[in-house]
Amino acid sequence: MDSMLQIAKKYWLGVAAAVLFGIAAVLIYLKLHTKELPENLVQGSGRIDGDLINMNAKYPGRIAKMDIYEGEAIQKGAVIAIIDSAEQKAQKAQIDAQIEALIQQLAAREIELSIAEKSLPESLVKAKANSSIKKSQQDELDAMINTQKSVVSQDQRDSERLNNLFSNRLIEKHQLEMVMLKLQGDKDQLSSLMDKREQLSKAIDISQSDQVEASAAQQKIAALREGIKASESGIKALKASQTQMNAVLSEMELRSPVDGFVMEKIANNGEVIGSGMAVATLIDPKSLYLKIFVDTLKNGKIKIGDPAVIFLDSDPDHAIAAKVARIEQKAEFTPKEVSVASDRIQRVFAVHLQPLNVDPLLKLGIPAVGVISLDGKGLPTSLHAVPE
Numbered sequence: 462m463d464s465m466l467q468i469a470k471k472y473w474l475g476v477a478a479a480v481l482f483g484i485a486a487v488l489i490y491l492k493l494h495t496k497e498l499p500e501n502l503v504q505g506s507g508r509i510d511g512d513l514i515n516m517n518a519k520y521p522g523r524i525a526k527m528d529i530y531e532g533e534a535i536q537k538g539a540v541i542a543i544i545d546s547a548e549q550k551a552q553k554a555q556i557d558a559q560i561e562a563l564i565q566q567l568a569a570r571e572i573e574l575s576i577a578e579k580s581l582p583e584s585l586v587k588a589k590a591n592s593s594i595k596k597s598q599q600d601e602l603d604a605m606i607n608t609q610k611s612v613v614s615q616d617q618r619d620s621e622r623l624n625n626l627f628s629n630r631l632i633e634k635h636q637l638e639m640v641m642l643k644l645q646g647d648k649d650q651l652s653s654l655m656d657k658r659e660q661l662s663k664a665i666d667i668s669q670s671d672q673v674e675a676s677a678a679q680q681k682i683a684a685l686r687e688g689i690k691a692s693e694s695g696i697k698a699l700k701a702s703q704t705q706m707n708a709v710l711s712e713m714e715l716r717s718p719v720d721g722f723v724m725e726k727i728a729n730n731g732e733v734i735g736s737g738m739a740v741a742t743l744i745d746p747k748s749l750y751l752k753i754f755v756d757t758l759k760n761g762k763i764k765i766g767d768p769a770v771i772f773l774d775s776d777p778d779h780a781i782a783a784k785v786a787r788i789e790q791k792a793e794f795t796p797k798e799v800s801v802a803s804d805r806i807q808r809v810f811a812v813h814l815q816p817l818n819v820d821p822l823l824k825l826g827i828p829a830v831g832v833i834s835l836d837g838k839g840l841p842t843s844l845h846a847v848p849e
Contacts, residue, residue: 507753
């Protein structure tokens with residue numbers, strides 16, 4: 462019985478030794494025959510990178526509203542923050558009031574111009590007509606005065622002749638009195654005509670003054686037109702300032718320029734921020750890429766647009782289709798976190814792999830492996846098919 466147990470024990474010990482020897486042989490074989498990529502494939506590791514978007518305040522103010530949180534999905538045009546500035550609002554209100562005042566002033570000047578254009582030319586016409594009539598009356602009156610002077614001169618000669626006759630008792634006294642009475646009447650009439658002429662001369666002076674005034678009033682129309690132009694120019698300038706102020710107030714609302722995510726919330730409600738200060742950082746998923754590093758020999762074979770795949774450690778069987786988007790022109794030292802095929806490689810070139818489509822698994826900073834096909838063939842479908 463004991464001999465049987467010893468034989469069984471030796472048997473199982475031999476089986477165990479054979480299994481261990483087989484495992485060791487397999488491990489040695491795998492160690493000596495490591496899996497290698499085909500010649501048409503280039504492999505590299507790195508981290509997911511992307512272009513961050515800083516949402517900076519263009520003008521200073523106090524944050525009145527900012528209802529975002531880190532990691533939140535943001536649509537293009539969504540409000541990130543609203544900055545309040547009482548000074549900017551006061552300036553806009555002042556400009557609006559000035560525009561309204563100038564508009565009312567312009568309307569009043571246009572009404573005044575309309576009245577002037579209708580009334581002032583008519584006044585000038587009337588003044589010219591009145592002046593012409595007065596001059597005609599003056600000419601007529603001068604003719605009457607000359608005639609009356611002749612009559613008075615004749616009366617004086619008659620009075621002198623009859624006075625001689627009366628002195629010589631050749632005529633009766635009443636005849637002399639009649640001549641003297643007629644002389645006095647004609648003198649009075651001449652004096653009256655002279656008074657009328659003086660009045661008419663003053664009236665002519667007044668009518669000429671009215672004509673000059675009416676002519677000068679025509680300049681008022683030109684002045685009103687210039688005033689209207691000045692008001693219109695003032696309104697135009699203020700509206701330009703109004704447009705500028707509206708643009709400033711529009712800039713006080715920070716809106717997302719992309720469909721993306723909030724990476725970092727820097728400021729909070731109620732904080733006073735200065736010009737140029739950042740309130741949040743966004744990222745566009747379309748800008749994410751994998752930055753890998755390849756040696757000089759492999760870099761010479763890679764072309765912009767070469768197809769590639771990206772694998773994440775968290776989902777090794779999910780191949781993310783990509784392409785070569787950028788190849789750095791200058792070499793750099795191998796980053797510490799990136800392993801290379803040989804320790805002899807000290808200088809490498811960075812290559813950017815851009816996903817063909819937005820993938821929700823891609824996040825900024827996570828490690829990944831990229832594989833590039835130099836001829837468009839043989840890209841792996843799983844990370845397990847890629848040598849470590």
